[in-house]
Amino acid sequence: MSRPQEFILTLSCQDTKGIVHNVSGLLYQAGCNIIDSQQFGDVQGEGATGLFFMRVHFEAPEHLADVATLDRLFGHVRGQFAMDARIHAVDERPRVLLMVSQHGHCLNDLLFRWKSGQLPMDIRAIVSNHTTFTDLAASYGLPFHHLPLVGGADAATKRAQELQVEAILEAEKIDLVVLARYMQILSPEFCQALRGRAINIHHSFLPSFKGAKPYYQAHARGVKLIGATAHYVTPDLDEGPIIEQDVARVDHSLSAEDLTAVGRDVECVVLARAVRWHVERRVLMNGHKSVVFR
Numbered sequence: 001m002s003r004p005q006e007f008i009l010t011l012s013c014q015d016t017k018g019i020v021h022n023v024s025g026l027l028y029q030a031g032c033n034i035i036d037s038q039q040f041g042d043v044q045g046e047g048a049t050g051l052f053f054m055r056v057h058f059e060a061p062e063h064l065a066d067v068a069t070l071d072r073l074f075g076h077v078r079g080q081f082a083m084d085a086r087i088h089a090v091d092e093r094p095r096v097l098l099m100v101s102q103h104g105h106c107l108n109d110l111l112f113r114w115k116s117g118q119l120p121m122d123i124r125a126i127v128s129n130h131t132t133f134t135d136l137a138a139s140y141g142l143p144f145h146h147l148p149l150v151g152g153a154d155a156a157t158k159r160a161q162e163l164q165v166e167a168i169l170e171a172e173k174i175d176l177v178v179l180a181r182y183m184q185i186l187s188p189e190f191c192q193a194l195r196g197r198a199i200n201i202h203h204s205f206l207p208s209f210k211g212a213k214p215y216y217q218a219h220a221r222g223v224k225l226i227g228a229t230a231h232y233v234t235p236d237l238d239e240g241p242i243i244e245q246d247v248a249r250v251d252h253s254l255s256a257e258d259l260t261a262v263g264r265d266v267e268c269v270v271l272a273r274a275v276r277w278h279v280e281r282r283v284l285m286n287g288h289k290s291v292v293f294r
């Protein structure tokens with residue numbers, strides 16, 4: 001008898017009584033075994049969205065062990081609670097496109113973690129508006145697409161370049177785009193095309209120091225902590241739902257360049273965590289915020 005297949009169910013819907021009971025009861029009745037289950041209702045306090053979120057890792061018996069069959073099994077409960085419910089096989093590896101400009105520390109870190117099996121995903125290609133990392137891509141056997149875009153390019157030129165990126169997303173059936181220090185502001189149209197599937201690493205502890213040069217802003221302010229923030233990309237610069245953040249202690253003796261060097265390591269760790277949690281289906285969007293089932 002073959003090993004039971006494992007799946008991840010994620011769902012969100014308006015909060016009400018009976019959601020966990022119905023979901024876990026359905027899995028039990030179908031002969032499935034829950035390995036891990038986490039849930040959260042955003043129902044308390046000012047600004048609460050009233051939404052309920054759940055992530056269930058479960059084993060399914062052989063006769064149910066495919067996504068289409070499980071989707072049908074969940075059809076009634078999905079409709080009963082008007083859920084946004086998604087089921088993925090645990091061994092399904094999201095297809096990923098990495099985007100970078102001239103700073104390669106996050107790109108290099110992600111590529112090494114992926115190659116050494118730390119990230120359950122399938123990197124398909126790298127896009128850059130510079131040629132700096134052509135050889136690095138080749139060393140990992142990955143296609144490198146150089147799509148130049150000079151700073152201050154007009155909207156039409158930017159959109160034309162973005163449509164070239166969208167063609168690659170289509171051709172490679174990309175599930176996730178990672179902006180690994182890609183220093184171009186994406187248009188609202190491109191952000192719409194990437195909604196919920198593009199993660200950016202911002203090199204500050206948001207909401208402080210938005211924009212292209214946060215370490216110089218931090219140095220000028222004389223902060224004692226610097227940080228990095230991984231967030232989903234939205235049209236409003238550096239305003240997207242935050243997935244992960246971290247900080248490092250600094251002091252008066254460090255120059256802006258020193259802060260940049262300290263920040264690099266924080267950026268790498270924060271982005272790698274955010275990407276891993278996203279591809280493990282642990283992150284759900286909750287309005288302008290996120291729920292992360294770690």
Ligand SMILES: Nc1nc2c(c(=O)[nH]1)N[C@@H](CN(C=O)c1ccc(C(=O)N[C@@H](CCC(=O)O)C(=O)O)cc1)CN2
Nearest residue numbers: 151152183184185186200201202211212234235237238
């Ligand atoms: N629509 C969005 N696009 C991007 C976001 C985002 O949150 N929403 N994040 C950025 C990354 N980023 C900060 O984390 C950032 C990148 C670029 C700039 C900027 O001012 N770029 C200038 C050009 C700079 C250059 O050519 O070197 C510009 O685009 O005109 C600010 C912040 C990625 N995109």
